[in-house]
Amino acid sequence: MVGVGDQVELDRLEKQLDAGRKDDIVKYIDLVRKLKVRRSEKVAVHGLALLNNPSSASKLGDEVWNVYEQVAIAAMDTNNLEAAKECIGALMRKFPDSNRVGRLEGMWMEANGYWQQAEKVYATLLEATPADPFLLKRKVAMAKAQGNYSGAVDSLNKYLETFMADHDAWRELAELYTSLLMYKQAAFCYEELILGQPTNALYHLGYAELLYTMGGLENLRAAKKYYAATIELSGGRNIRALYGVVLSGTAISQLLKQTRSRNEEESMEIVTLASSVLKREYKSKAPRKLPLLSPLLEKAVSAS
Amino acid sequence: MGKFGADFMLGLLGVIVLAHAAYATILYRGELKIKEEEFIRPPLPVLLEIVISLALCFWGALRVPGTFLPVLPDAKENRVVTLHANLDFMRLKDGAGSTFVDLFHTKGIKILLTAVL
Incomplete structure (x- = not known):
């Protein structure tokens, strides 16, 4: 997860790199690894430069092998397969029997599109360590890359039977189900995520968005909640959640009007509150966009 | 730096006061031996010194290392901006997408050429 402070620091280091100052490159690569963000292009370019410079690489000490791995993956992600191969070769020479390096080799096969060879590499490694989570995850990713989404779902479900507390896997499963339009199953995954990390506003937001997509009165009401x-957990700073409240509130009242269930009243207080907060935020941060927003919000509030 | 210095000095003063209390107790027990009296409890000034040093040391220990971080999830500093990328499931080669790109590169260019000609 990337917090406010981390984001500010990452942006600062990135700006510095873009301006051509490479003093903090090690710090940047470290932060990217720690935060698990996908900045493959920058990591590949600057990381390779760092590793090719013997004096700066020797300053890294033992950390250099982590950087090798990170740069190898980034290079594969940016389709720089030659560079990736060099990095993996260096790791192979250092750790000839390592599972982690073996996985990189499999990933290199994947990046080349040699699916069968990759499968073979993973199968051999899994024989030695049948419960290696990273290898099992790679198999899911490989099925996904080949367009076999239902296969990916099956193997991920099998994986989750063993590693139930793996939030990333639940998130991936939710995304897979969403792309297969299996919203009910995706909703279950989001419920697991919320149970696992109840203070993470973004999981609540994801669940709300899923419920809003599913539609229907009950789902819309739950989405609004x-x-x-999300607004509560993010201290009211999540603009997407504010829009969500307005939209789901409007959708609920329109549904009620359509079904003419007059005895069911929906409180619109939160919708007006959210729209006033939205207006205030736009006024302070993007005053030029305010004329676009105001009529939309007024329409939404008056329709409800 | 000035504030840090002041807090640090207060903490240090607390430690010195505590050391003095210990020294005074040792002296007091020596005195008791000479007077051949029983030790019942430390004298009042020593107890007072211990209380003062406790307060000063607390002050120093809480103020010197830095400011307190907020613990509530909805605090401004604790807000999660984005989730991390799910790198373990990263797709390195998009099978369907790259086939399209390959097709475009070979067939697409031919089609373009025939259209132009």
Whole structure:
């Protein structure tokens, strides 16, 4: 997860790199690894430069092998397969029997599109360590890359039977189900995520968005509640959740009007509140966009 | 730096006061031996010194290492901006996408050429 402070630091280091100052390159690569963000292009270019410079590489000490791995993956992600091979070769010479390096080799096969060879590499490694989570995850990624989404779902489900506390895997499964339009199953995954990390506003937001997509009165009401929870957990600074409350509130009242269930009243207080907060935020941060937003919000509030 | 210095000095003063209390107790027990009296409890000034040093040491220990970080999830500093990328499931080669790109590169260019000609 990337917090506010981390984001500020990452942006600062990135700006510095873009300006051509490479003093903090090690710090940048470290931060990218720690935060698990995908900045493959920058990591590949600057990381390779760092590793090719013997004096700066020797300053890294034992950390250099982590950087090799990181740069290898980034290079594969940017389709720089030659550079990736060099990095993997260096790791192979240092750690000839390592599973982690073996996985990189499999990933290199994947990046080349040699699916069968990659499968073979993973199968051999899994024989030695049948419960290696990273290898099992790679198999899911490989199925996904080949367009076999239902296969990916199956193997991920099998993986989750063993590693139930793996939040990343639940998130991936939710995304897979969403892309297969299996919203009910995706909702279950989001519920697991919320149970696992109840203070993470973004999981509440994801669940709310899923419920909003599913539609129907009950789901929309639940979506509104989860949008509200997101607002609470993010201290009202999540603009997407504010929009979500307005939209789901409007959708609920329109549904009620359509079904003419007059005895069911929906409180619109939170919708007006959210729209006033949105207006205030736009006024302070993007005043030029305010004329675009105001009529939309007024329409939404008056329709409800 | 000035504030840090002041807090640090207060903490240090607390330690010195504590050391003095210990020294005074040793002296007091020596005195008791000479007077051949029983030790019942430390004298009042020593107890007072211990209380003062406790307060000063607390002050120093809480103020010198830095400011307190917020613990509430909805605090401004604790907000999660984005989730991390799910790198373990990273797709290194998009099978469907790259086939399209390959097709475009070979067939697409031919089609373009025939259209132009």
